[in-house]
Amino acid sequence: MLSGESMSKIIEIYFSPSKTTKKVVKQVAGNFDEITESYDLLSFNDEKEFANDDIAVVGMPVFAGRIPKTGRERLSKLKGNNAKAIAITNYGNAHVTDALLELVDLLRENNFDVIGAATTISHHSIFDGVAVGRPDSEDIKKINEFAEKCHEKIKLEKSLESKIPGNRPYVEYKQLPFKISCDESLCAFCYDCASICPENAILEEDPISTNLEKCSRCTACINICPEDARSFTGEAFESKKPEFEKANSERKEIEIYL
Numbered sequence: 393m394l395s396g397e398s399m400s401k402i403i404e405i406y407f408s409p410s411k412t413t414k415k416v417v418k419q420v421a422g423n424f425d426e427i428t429e430s431y432d433l434l435s436f437n438d439e440k441e442f443a444n445d446d447i448a449v450v451g452m453p454v455f456a457g458r459i460p461k462t463g464r465e466r467l468s469k470l471k472g473n474n475a476k477a478i479a480i481t482n483y484g485n486a487h488v489t490d491a492l493l494e495l496v497d498l499l500r501e502n503n504f505d506v507i508g509a510a511t512t513i514s515h516h517s518i519f520d521g522v523a524v525g526r527p528d529s530e531d532i533k534k535i536n537e538f539a540e541k542c543h544e545k546i547k548l549e550k551s552l553e554s555k556i557p558g559n560r561p562y563v564e565y566k567q568l569p570f571k572i573s574c575d576e577s578l579c580a581f582c583y584d585c586a587s588i589c590p591e592n593a594i595l596e597e598d599p600i601s602t603n604l605e606k607c608s609r610c611t612a613c614i615n616i617c618p619e620d621a622r623s624f625t626g627e628a629f630e631s632k633k634p635e636f637e638k639a640n641s642e643r644k645e646i647e648i649y650l
């Protein structure tokens with residue numbers, strides 16, 4: 393355990409539809425022994441201000457080279473007041489593109505003092521044959537080393553110095569063309585999917601239908617469904633899957649920026 397001495401709280405902040413970003417954030421935060429507060433941006437959508445001796449560990453998944461639009465909007469409501477921040481974009485072994493740069497820029501705009509940043513790799517939440525089982529024990533070791541280096545920087549009161557890769561303006565938001573369907577014969581009408589959907593794309597009265605105009609393909613509903621009733625379906629998805637899995641089969645590693 394690493395003690396931040398004068399530091400008051402570790403703030404976990406994440407938008408994590410299939411829960412791997414949450415896992416990475418908790419792994420980093422678990423290396424510090426301050427009191428922990430958590431903000432799950434799938435549900436938390438309020439304004440909040442932090443104190444300058446807080447340390448925020450902020451994780452976002454990569455969605456088409458960006459951080460998720462709704463994650464971005466909700467994170468924008470959290471103000472740092474010069475609190476330290478550790479920025480993490482967690483991706484599915486394909487490409488990070490501009491997501492980490494976007495996250496670091498946004499945290500700085502919101503008055504967080506970013507001290508370290510990393511890209512981590514987790515199981516691809518859409519193409520489930522990519523990065524299977526990650527983060528694995530090798531990843532966890534590297535995540536802990538990253539946390540330790542961040543802790544050192546906090547003690548030395550040093551801000552992030554490394555250049556983060558990516559371009560401004562960031563790559564445009566892209567809506568994936570894949571369909572999400574619900575198998576009515578499996579659905580138990582528990583309404584968990586409608587409750588968790590951050591885009592209000594599933595109606596409480598009718599969890600079988602999904603409003604694909606509103607849906608960001610985030611995967612939260614697939615992940616929460618206790619009956620495995622929800623999944624990606626359709627020709628566009630089925631034909632892309634083998635090609636995508638082959639193209640992204642080579643293992644990528646965590647990159648850290650201090």
Ligand SMILES: Cc1cc2nc3c(=O)[nH]c(=O)nc-3n(C[C@H](O)[C@H](O)[C@H](O)COP(=O)(O)O)c2cc1C
Nearest residue numbers: 408409410411412413453456457484486487516517
């Ligand atoms: C809509 C969408 C877009 C994605 N785009 C990318 C991408 O551009 N690059 C990549 O490597 N992974 C991409 N992924 C995979 C996720 O970044 C990855 O699985 C991440 O671990 C998901 O985090 P979560 O488990 O917290 O939801 C995408 C996933 C979704 C749902």
Ligand code: SF4
Nearest residue numbers: 589607608610611613
């Ligand atoms: S319906 Fe779409 S936006 Fe809503 S939880 Fe499911 S995948 Fe995410």
Ligand code: SF4
Nearest residue numbers: 579580582583585617
């Ligand atoms: S979470 Fe699954 S079982 Fe529950 S209402 Fe949604 S689709 Fe049906």
